[in-house]
Amino acid sequence: MALPVRTNMRHVLVFIQKFNSPKRLLCAGARLENKETPRGGRVFSGIQPTGVPHLGNYLGALENWVTVQNQYPSVLYSIVDLHSITQPQDPEQLRSNILDMAASLLACGIDPERAILFQQSQVSEHTELSWILGCLTSMPRLRHLPQWKMKSKLKNEGSVGLYMYPILQAADILLYKSTLVPVGEDQVQHLELAQDLARIFNNRYGDLFPEPRALLSSTRKVKSLRDPSAKMSKSDTRAMATIAITDSPDDIALKIRRAITDFTSEVTFDPEMRLGVSNLVTIHAAMAMISVEEAVSQSRGLDTGAYKKLVTEAVVQRLTPIREEIERLRSDPVHLEGVLARGTLRARELAAPVLREVRQRVGFC
Template structure:
């Protein structure tokens, strides 16, 4: 028996499945196996301290981070506060956000015993390497990056830091001689800059840096509940658009119930023609570990109002232990600071000798 998917959406569904399979294959091709079998592999990724993540952050990146820390013996995750100040920040608010992000990562399943979790600004080698690499990077190359074009228009040209932060991203990666970086599709061009800078340095000063490879996440992008054509975002002015990992069960039930759908009651997956319902299906699949096909099949006979209750229950089941962990860890500020300090010390053990070699090759030593 066929799945209850619209006939005119089969082509779109097959394309979505094909795209998912390609992304999954790309992800698995670069994914580390046991570190003893793949010596020299190292993963690096960073996240800005924007406070408690939302559901899209978790399903799009953090859930993947949790899996990667057990898949490779050398993994570094950084809370990139140097990147955060490319936009104006209230100092007290920034500090709270750093600790909130730390609590959130731990609650999501990041374990300092299995990776290095640290605050970027506590390892000054990031900034020094960024300066050195910036001197090897042309201004036209940075102007080519799409995020600069977008953000500079919003900020009327923006700051020097906003312009050069892709170089700092490259320094974050290369400082640890990282070989793999988990990225979304919108970050691939910034990783290509890191690859370019590694080649330029290696050509000028002899081989030192590997060219880092992308680990493309196979996770589906989660859309806004109020505008399913846009990504779920923490900065969305509509309160009901975004599910935060600290939302209560009632909050989640309300937001899902108010999610934009359409006037067709049947549950189908058709992102082009039915983006709202398809977004709920994608969320349901992601939090339950099922495929889209399984979710649509399980929802046969339900109208969208009843299906929203099912989705809310599934989201709550996934989010509840994370929410409880965040609440508990937020009250343990001293412990969070200790985690970050110990992580920074471990990160510096790796960073110091690599930067020393860079300084020697450049001619500083």
């Protein structure tokens, strides 16, 4: 096994900036090869650097990402830090969160040799394509997207960035001529915007972008341990509601022990009537890699209190090696920076010729 190359990210980015001067990168003189979408499809997905992922992130997205990287010939995973600043961010904390997310993705099984792992803000083509696509998008179209409705109501008045971030999300996808996007059900409408913009651009300027399709995960959504009617979330202020993938075995045991269930001691799976118990069954089945039916079968003869211990064992067994690997990777930030820098170079090799073609078709050069 080859040792990882230790590269200072800042040094690599200086090289990127020198190599990618406007004349060489953006117009006809660029020397980068235009790599077409490979047979079998190109996959793109992104995750915000908002702290260490929780159990819902792992089961709802990251576990699927690891599977996907082994199924498709071209896969890109981006730490989408441009999206994260739609909410106020402390600069030093954001820098730390980006490396923490890189460590988390690697520890969960993302292989930078199989998938391109990179930091979104270091590939400036994302923002330029976002502006061009924004000029093809109507304001009513954005106002109807669910996350704008929800988040702007919570804040009474959302930022322009929050309003326009679905366009940046579409640019993230189309920039690489992605054909498949792993998404949750709550993101399907935003993917539909990317599909619409691909059609609008193609109709106006000629065929360039394939229309991306959703790659839905089969994993059920993990609910809050304190409110099983809501999904598990990093923004939940209740300490007992969310299991982080870096939680200690004792913390995991405490949180599951205090998870909301009901007054029936028997364990059954009924997501409509027994939300809390069904959430524990979902977690148990997913972490033990068994069916829901098998999880319920293993609970026979146990009351919910004893069953919680079984769930705890499954969660601890899966998360312990991930937690230990995250701790190891966090101790070597230079390595993490190098992984992201090399991913940036590979991402720009794909993004630059696509943006060059967009600029030519629009009439910029």
